[in-house]
Amino acid sequence: MFKESFKYYKSKLPLPSLDNVIDFNNVEKFTKKVTKIILKVTNGEFFGLIPISEWEIYEVDQNPGLIFIKNPFTTLGQRYWTVKCLQEYTKKPNKSNLDPLNLVPDNQEWWDICQNNNDFTLLEKLRWITLGYHHNWDTKIYTEENKNDFPKDLGDLTVFFANTLGYSNFNAEAAIVNYYHLDSTLSGHTDHSEMNLEAPLFSFSLGQTAIFLLGGISKDTKPSAMFLRSGDVVIMSKESRLCYHGVPKIVKSNTKSWDITNCDVNSNEISEEYKTVTDLCKNSTLWRPYGDYLSHSRININVRVWVTKKTTLYNIVNEFLFVCHTEYTV
Numbered sequence: 001m002f003k004e005s006f007k008y009y010k011s012k013l014p015l016p017s018l019d020n021v022i023d024f025n026n027v028e029k030f031t032k033k034v035t036k037i038i039l040k041v042t043n044g045e046f047f048g049l050i051p052i053s054e055w056e057i058y059e060v061d062q063n064p065g066l067i068f069i070k071n072p073f074t075t076l077g078q079r080y081w082t083v084k085c086l087q088e089y090t091k092k093p094n095k096s097n098l099d100p101l102n103l104v105p106d107n108q109e110w111w112d113i114c115q116n117n118n119d120f121t122l123l124e125k126l127r128w129i130t131l132g133y134h135h136n137w138d139t140k141i142y143t144e145e146n147k148n149d150f151p152k153d154l155g156d157l158t159v160f161f162a163n164t165l166g167y168s169n170f171n172a173e174a175a176i177v178n179y180y181h182l183d184s185t186l187s188g189h190t191d192h193s194e195m196n197l198e199a200p201l202f203s204f205s206l207g208q209t210a211i212f213l214l215g216g217i218s219k220d221t222k223p224s225a226m227f228l229r230s231g232d233v234v235i236m237s238k239e240s241r242l243c244y245h246g247v248p249k250i251v252k253s254n255t256k257s258w259d260i261t262n263c264d265v266n267s268n269e270i271s272e273e274y275k276t277v278t279d280l281c282k283n284s285t286l287w288r289p290y291g292d293y294l295s296h297s298r299i300n301i302n303v304r305v306w307v308t309k310k311t312t313l314y315n316i317v318n319e320f321l322f323v324c325h326t327e328y329t330v
């Protein structure tokens with residue numbers, strides 16, 4: 001069933017109908033498929049995010065544990081993470097699919113070469129990078145020998161989401177950043193290599209829109225299809241943590257939420273840690289190549305491992321309380 005849906009949405013001829021794809025921008029149409037979640041926590045702030053009290057959060061009824069947060073990022077927040085994913089996280093010692101191809105000389109950076117030489121071919125060749133504990137694609141394992149420091153800013157962001165959702169001991173230790181173009185797909189898979197399979201996965205999307213499929217623990221379950229747009233956050237927790245998922249199609253978005261200039265692009269209250277990159281984001285000339293990239297690509301940051309097992313009584317109680325305070329139907 002998963003494969004069938006994947007093929008259906010991937011097809012170019014005939015093009016699929018997108019009528020059944022859950023659209024959180026038009027949630028009234030899907031009241032029988034999603035449940036709105038009201039958080040207990042309403043205060044707390046994090047750089048680049050709108051206040052928690054304004055977050056729109058849903059759970060997909062057919063997939064308990066699949067939590068969707070409709071773009072909680074500000075314009076500046078989306079720009080910040082885009083710049084980090086293209087210009088900084090792509091640097092060594094982080095690993096990428098380009099490493100074995102030897103296309104980037106040791107003393108140079110992928111993003112700089114692409115920009116200086118206008119090298120669109122090299123730009124499009126980047127498909128993934130890994131951060132922290134590097135996922136070994138051949139053995140599908142993480143090891144102590146194959147790890148680097150996890151970026152503090154991305155760790156802090158993910159922990160902020162985890163704490164807000166009731167995962168009070170979450171510790172971001174590894175991530176995969178996926179780079180998609182308009183013809184890219186990601187076939188159905190489960191993420192089961194992590195040592196701690198109880199910890200949720202956090203996924204942050206930027207740029208073009210994905211059709212995301214989430215099925216069951218075997219390929220026999222018909223998956224739910226949903227749009228993931230720029231800024232949307234998906235959390236695969238509980239029963240959904242080990243379910244089959246994939247991206248059969250990228251669709252061109254008709255809005256650019258990373259380009260709404262009257263948002264907070266000019267905001268001044270930015271802490272030192274974020275200042276250099278945010279200055280770049282606010283400068284329309286310096287921002288342009290990043291905006292151009294987003295206009296034909298999608299970036300997905302998948303913070304996916306919590307190697308350390310930190311189940312405490314406090315954790316269990318906290319997660320239980322979170323569930324108790326959430327249920328109500330749209």
Ligand SMILES: O=C(O)CCC(=O)C(=O)O
Pocket residue numbers: 176178186191203210212228245246247300302
């Ligand atoms: O791009 C996405 O939304 C999903 C990525 C994913 O499933 C993965 O990196 O394991």
Ligand SMILES: [Fe+2]
Pocket residue numbers: 189190191245
């Ligand atoms: Fe995955």
